[in-house]
Amino acid sequence: MNVIVCVKQIPDPALPGELDADNTLKRDGKLILDESDSYGVEMALQLVTAAGGGAVSLVSMAPNEEVSGLRTALAMGAEKAVLVSDASLAGADALTTAKVLAGAVGKAGEYDLVIAGTESSDGYTGTVPEQVAEVLGLPSVTFAKSIEVDGSNVKVERQTEAGYDEVTCSLPAVVSVTAGVVEPRYPSFKGIMAAKSKPVENVTVGDLGIEAASWAQSITNVEDAPAREAGEIIEDDGETFNKIVEFLDNLKVI
Amino acid sequence: MGIDNIWVFAQTTDGAASSGTLELLTKASSLGGTVSAFVVGAAGDAAAAMADHGAAKIYETGDLAGALPGAAVSAAMKAVIEGGDSPDLIMFPQSYEGRDVIARLSVKLDRTVLTNSTDVSVDGDSVSVETPIFGGAKIVTSTFTGEAPYLAAFRPKSFEPVGGVGAAGEVVSAPVPDLGSTGGATVTAVHVEETSGPKLDEAAVVVSGGRGLGEADKFGMVEELAKQLKGAPGASRAIVDAGWVPYSYQVGQTGKVVKPTVYIAAGISGATQHMVGMKGSKNIIAINKDKEAPIFGVADLGIVGDVHKVLPQLLEALASRS
Numbered sequence: 001m002n003v004i005v006c007v008k009q010i011p012d013p014a015l016p017g018e019l020d021a022d023n024t025l026k027r028d029g030k031l032i033l034d035e036s037d038s039y040g041v042e043m044a045l046q047l048v049t050a051a052g053g054g055a056v057s058l059v060s061m062a063p064n065e066e067v068s069g070l071r072t073a074l075a076m077g078a079e080k081a082v083l084v085s086d087a088s089l090a091g092a093d094a095l096t097t098a099k100v101l102a103g104a105v106g107k108a109g110e111y112d113l114v115i116a117g118t119e120s121s122d123g124y125t126g127t128v129p130e131q132v133a134e135v136l137g138l139p140s141v142t143f144a145k146s147i148e149v150d151g152s153n154v155k156v157e158r159q160t161e162a163g164y165d166e167v168t169c170s171l172p173a174v175v176s177v178t179a180g181v182v183e184p185r186y187p188s189f190k191g192i193m194a195a196k197s198k199p200v201e202n203v204t205v206g207d208l209g210i211e212a213a214s215w216a217q218s219i220t221n222v223e224d225a226p227a228r229e230a231g232e233i234i235e236d237d238g239e240t241f242n243k244i245v246e247f248l249d250n251l252k253v254i
Numbered sequence: 255m256g257i258d259n260i261w262v263f264a265q266t267t268d269g270a271a272s273s274g275t276l277e278l279l280t281k282a283s284s285l286g287g288t289v290s291a292f293v294v295g296a297a298g299d300a301a302a303a304m305a306d307h308g309a310a311k312i313y314e315t316g317d318l319a320g321a322l323p324g325a326a327v328s329a330a331m332k333a334v335i336e337g338g339d340s341p342d343l344i345m346f347p348q349s350y351e352g353r354d355v356i357a358r359l360s361v362k363l364d365r366t367v368l369t370n371s372t373d374v375s376v377d378g379d380s381v382s383v384e385t386p387i388f389g390g391a392k393i394v395t396s397t398f399t400g401e402a403p404y405l406a407a408f409r410p411k412s413f414e415p416v417g418g419v420g421a422a423g424e425v426v427s428a429p430v431p432d433l434g435s436t437g438g439a440t441v442t443a444v445h446v447e448e449t450s451g452p453k454l455d456e457a458a459v460v461v462s463g464g465r466g467l468g469e470a471d472k473f474g475m476v477e478e479l480a481k482q483l484k485g486a487p488g489a490s491r492a493i494v495d496a497g498w499v500p501y502s503y504q505v506g507q508t509g510k511v512v513k514p515t516v517y518i519a520a521g522i523s524g525a526t527q528h529m530v531g532m533k534g535s536k537n538i539i540a541i542n543k544d545k546e547a548p549i550f551g552v553a554d555l556g557i558v559g560d561v562h563k564v565l566p567q568l569l570e571a572l573a574s575r576s
Binding site for chain 1: 267322324325328348349350353354356357358360361362364365366367368369370382386387388390391392393394395396397398399400401434435436437438439440441442443444445446447458459483491494495496497501502507508515516518526527533537538539545550551552553554555556557558559560563564567568571572575
């Protein structure tokens with residue numbers, strides 16, 4: 001069982017987001033593994049263990065040959081990575097990203113399953129996994145909360161608006177997983193040390209045979225959203241619940 | 255030229271047109287030109303409401319026979335486009351199905367996508383969308399620069415649905431072609447999680463709990479308060495990820511977008527992810543121990559205090575009134 005996981009390295013979400021001069025997200029500092037992707041990495045590792053053999057490989061697209069986030073996933077137990085780093089991809093749209101990742105999947109060797117997060121925590125377009133599946137010509141299941149391999153199929157519990165569906169899908173396939181469905185392991189000290197020497201193959205857009213990167217959208221304006229009027233903020237003195245009652249009463253919801 | 259042929263990705267729930275469908279049909283109608291709905295499954299009785307909200311034509315795929323909509327509906331759309339009805343703009347709701355279909359279609363047509371938008375405008379042949387970023391602190395306007403059809407997905411409740419348009423609503427079959435290698439996924443069972451009370455995204459009052467509750471059991475206070483106010487309980491991503499409550503409770507970027515009359519945030523700090531889903535509420539009450547919590551930046555009434563003290567007092571006070 002070989003699983004490829006698409007991972008994104010993003011600016012630390014704990015820091016306030018910033019825009020570059022061209023109004024795309026500022027991403028030239030240190031990047032970390034998107035927490036949303038740690039669930040996919042964990043799930044892939046569990047599937048390979050359950051299958052009794054195989055490997056987890058990573059594919060990623062990031063500026064400046066950034067590997068900090070990849071090292072985290074390698075330390076968790078992934079074996080190798082393909083990283084597409086190319087200045088021409090700065091500000092790339094989701095479709096271009098999907099074409100690049102699909103190309104990187106082709107470089108990562110034989111696979112049975114491709115796993116991705118539902119959406120990244122910085123750009124959150126939310127279409128890339130399904131686009132990767134279409135580029136690769138594969139079936140897909142999105143919003144998975146569990147994945148179980150059953151012979152040449154996967155059985156997936158897929159989150160829906162009303163509950164969940166049980167879906168059976170032939171392999172190879174692309175499955176996107178929702179956050180919080182498994183507990184991502186903490187890298188061990190041994191894992192962190194081992195990750196330093198695991199192979200990361202750097203490739204460019206040219207290596208993937210993808211034509212000059214361009215996308216049919218442009219940012220034409222950025223402005224501050226209208227601010228909400230400041231409300232009344234009070235320290236609880238044991239009686240503030242009355243304030244809430246009064247507030248609700250005024251709105252006639254009680 | 256101009257943007258005179260707009261499609262709306264349409265869904266039904268229990269035989270009725272989804273609220274997202276009617277919102278987008280209303281907006282599409284306001285942009286001028288002809289509006290078509292493209293329905294997942296059969297339009298059935300929902301066709302009347304779609305026509306009333308502006309759909310002159312209603313394409314229906316018919317029963318998907320267990321196929322997931324992503325590959326199936328995008329293939330049906332492409333077949334109609336190749337058949338000669340070429341839209342200038344296709345509007346999708348930012349729903350599970352909407353996201354999957356817009357993604358597949360973007361590859362099939364080799365078109366970019368713009369998602370998470372809250373508004374759209376047309377100027378001659380040009381289409382622009384507005385998208386809030388950084389938790390709604392900034393609004394980005396993006397313009398499509400390539401060839402139509404332009405593909406855009408919109409957050410729920412971005413537009414007010416208005417009926418009474420009285421368009422023709424002619425129903426046309428748009429069957430799903432053979433999916434080949436992409437058709438390998440089949441739904442084998444459907445599970446509906448039972449909920450009581452009003453739906454989270456329709457309730458006039460929403461009471462949400464977050465990490466500040468401390469432990470899963472304390473979510474009972476949130477549910478009790480929601481019940482007393484005839485509202486719906488919600489949750490931050492933190493406690494959904496922690497497994498305290500099901501995903502269907504989640505309010506935020508990856509969960510539901512709510513715009514109730516009153517939103518009560520109990521023990522929620524107000525991460526960007528959460529704020530996106532509730533900032534549009536008419537009135538916001540926040541209870542949190544940390545007076546620096548970002549949630550107080552949007553609160554109309556903020557109580558800097560311990561939810562474990564304030565919520566029981568509030569519940570008691572409300573109980574004594576009824």
